[in-house]
Amino acid sequence: MSWRMVFVFCLLSLLPPQAVAQEARPAGKSVLLLIPEDTALPAMATLVASLRSSLWEAQDGPITLDVESLDLGWARGPAYTQALHTWYLAKYRERRPDALIAFRSDAIQLALQLRRELWPDIPMVVLSEDERLWEQQPRPEQVAGLWLHYDMRATAELALRLLPGTRRLALVSGSSPWERTQQERMVRELQPLLARRGLEFIDLSNLPLAELLERARTLPDDTTVLTFTFMTDPSGKPFVGREIARMLLSASNRPCFALHETVLGLGFVGGALVSYEAVGQQLGMLTSRVLRGEQEEFLAPLKPAPVDTLKVDARALRRWGIPRDRVPPGVQLAFDEPTLWERYRWWVLGALTISGLQALVAGGLVVERRRRMRAQAELLERQRLEKLAEMEARRTLDQLAHVSRVAALGELTASLAHELNQPLAAILSNAQAARRLLNATPAELDEVREALEDIISDDKRAGEVIHRMRALLKRGEPRQELHSLNDLVREVARLMANDMHLRGATLQLALAPSLPTIQGDGIQLQQVVLNLLINAMDAMTDVPAGQRQLRVHTASPGPGQVELSVQDSGGxxxxxxxxxxxxxFYSTKEQGLGMGLSISRSIVEAHGGRLQAENLPGQGALLRCVLPAALTESPP
Known part of the structure; x- marks a missing residue:
């Protein structure tokens, strides 16, 4: 006698009579549900919850659902069945339900026996996996039922569609009497498919757990595993089907298919899965119609319940490398969770786009920076070359200016010779006179002293002429110094005074007092004045002597400016x-180089000024030179 039967008898002996024979419940209909397994199992828990919800939705008033778990998968034998029968007779003798529901053929047999003895007139609703349940015995009255089909053939066909290389089908099932009965039925259903496709059948049912797992590890590569349930092994040891499923999936080297929706998600690829939520809904709707007194047609065979659906696990497809395009149309795809790429694709693409744009911007900035650096380097190189060219131009200008000064002084040779001859002749005369005075008796020392002073004065005058000539002939680097324009004009005028006299020209100086100083190279500025005066005298060659008037004028035409104008009386x-x-090289003179005015303008512009020419009707030509005044700090 099993421990469950002993427990039932002990409990019956300990219960008081009022606990066994309960009073009838208050108003409201009640339904008694007999299920073959423990309500803690996911399939049974889902069925009960769905049935209760369906009854409450279909009934107008309150309804009570009592659930009794028979544990037929874990216990077996007539003694256990008799103990259950005795227990429920005692428990429900005074407690009459309005309807009786039984699920699975082994539970249906016990429910029919209880109804015959306790409530022969109440309706009964059954859900049997055996469609020909009533063909084995006379059909009882007031029984409505549905056929729950565990469609192993549809599952096998789905497996062959997903795994076309399959050459062997393995079937896994437990060892309880109900499981063996179902296994035999499923093998009969598979025989036509096995014969048509030429498949080998591998029977993994009714094996000890250790042997089952070991064989699952070493299955041939072209094998597909079909599973049903595993409640007990050949020794009668009970197991929790969900835990056995986990162990099998962990051990199996080949894809596994199932028939129960409650195990989808553990790793099974899929199958024609029975939804126990749909089972509860079908039972609830049928029971509600029976409770309302509607006439239900009792069919033999039973009408199939639409509670199974072809469904596959998308994660298992990825695990076994099964392409999605093999999934037949109409098959549901469960757990089709997007991959990380599918889930974050747009984020990744957006990030990549932004990164790409940033890279393009960064690349553009780098290219632009390099372009700017290259342009800057080219600019610096160009500036360096321009500076070198400018320096070379200045050197050339200095050389040309020096040549021009030499040429100008060459034109003044006669005047300069006369300028030097006068003091030299005076020195000679004074020296001879001093010698005579020294030879006289007595010597006239006072006269000698005066003669010597004249010699010194004439020597200084000759030295100044030579100094001015050397200054103009000297070649050196330009020096930026402060100068008085009036002093520069006077120096040049003294140098050219004798030449003007020889040419019969009269020089008129109109120098403005208190002119601002100018900054620049004194030699170059004197050369400008010299060139302008020589050019003016050359312009008066055709004018009769005595009428050659040369007027030099200085002024300050505006703030920060100094002006020099040279006017001749030529044509x-x-x-x-x-x-x-x-x-x-433009000249109106036959012997001229045409460089004097060009060099003068270059010198003036190099000093920040301007040189221009204009005609005065009936008065000759006027050359006007405007220079910037030197910037001097204001006194505190």
């Missing part, structure tokens, strides 16, 4: 040639 400059006189 002026033709209007067509007015713009050409400053061009290099």
């Amino acid at each position: 002026g400059i033709e209007q067509s040639r007015l713009a050409l006189i400053f061009e290099p």
Whole structure:
């Protein structure tokens, strides 16, 4: 006698009579549900919850659902069945339900026996996995039922569609009487498919757990595993089906298919899965119609319950490398959770796009920076070359200016010779006179002293002429110094005084007092004045002697400016040639180089000024030179 039967008898003996024979419940209909397994199992728990919800939705008033778990998968034998029968007779003798529901053929047999003895007139609703349940015995009255089909053939066909290389089908099932009965039925259903496809059948049912797991590890590569339930092994040891499923999936080297929706998600690929939620709904709707007194047609065979659905696990497909395009149309895809790429694809693409744009911007900035650096380097190189060219131009200008000064002084040779001859002749005369005075008796020392002083004065005058000539002839680097424009004009005027006298020209100086100083190279500025005066005297060659008037004027035409103007009394400059006189190598003189005015303009512009020419009707030509005044700090 099993421990469960002993427990039932002990409990019956300890219960008082009022606990066994309970009073009838208050108003409201009640339904008694007999299920074959423990309600803690996921399938049974789902069925009960769905049935209760369906009854409450279909009934107008309150309804009570009492659930009794028979544990038929864990216990067996007539003694246990008799103990259950005795227990429920005692428990429900005074407690009459309005309807009786039984699920699975082994539970249905016990429910029919209880109804015959306790409530022969109440309706009964059954859900049997055996569609020909009533063909084995006379069909009882007031029984409505549905057929719960565990469709192993549809599951096998789905497996072959997903795994077309399958050459062997293995079937896993437990060892309880109910499981063996179902295994035999499923093998009969599979026989036509096995024969048509030429498949080998591997029977993994009715094996000890250790042997089952070991064989699952070493299955051939072309094998597909079909599973049903595993409640007990051949020794009668009970197991929890969900835990056995986990162990099998962990051990099996081949894809496994199932028939129960409650195990989908553990690792099974899929199958024609029975939804126990749908089972509860079907039972609830049928029971509600029976409770309302509606006539239900008792069919033999039973009407199939639409509670199974072809469904596959998307994660298992990925695990076994099964392409999605093999999934037949209409098959549901469960756990089709997007991959990390599918889930974050747009985020990743957006991030990549932004990163790409940032990279493009960064690349553009780098290219732009390099372009700017290259442009800056080219600019620096160009500036360096321009500076070198400018320095070379200045050196060339200095050389040309020096040549021009030499040429100008060459034109003044006669005047300079006369300028030197006068003091030299005076020195000679005074020296001879001093010698005579010293030879006289007595010597006239006072006269000698005066003669010597004249010699010193004439020597200084000759030295100044030579100094001015050397200054103009000297070649050196330009020096930026402060100068008085009036002093520069006077120096040049003294140098050219004798030449003007020889040419019969009269020089008029109109120098403005208190002119601002100018900054620049004194030699170059004197050369400008010299060139302007020589050019003016050359312009008066055709004017009769005595009428050659040369006027030099200085002024301050505006704040920060100093002006020098040189006006001659010649015939002026033709209007067509007015713009050409400053061009290099342009000259109206047969012996001229045409560089004097060009060099003068370059010197003036190098000092930040301007040089221009204009005609004065009936008065000759006027050359005007405007220079910036030197910037001097204001006194505190």
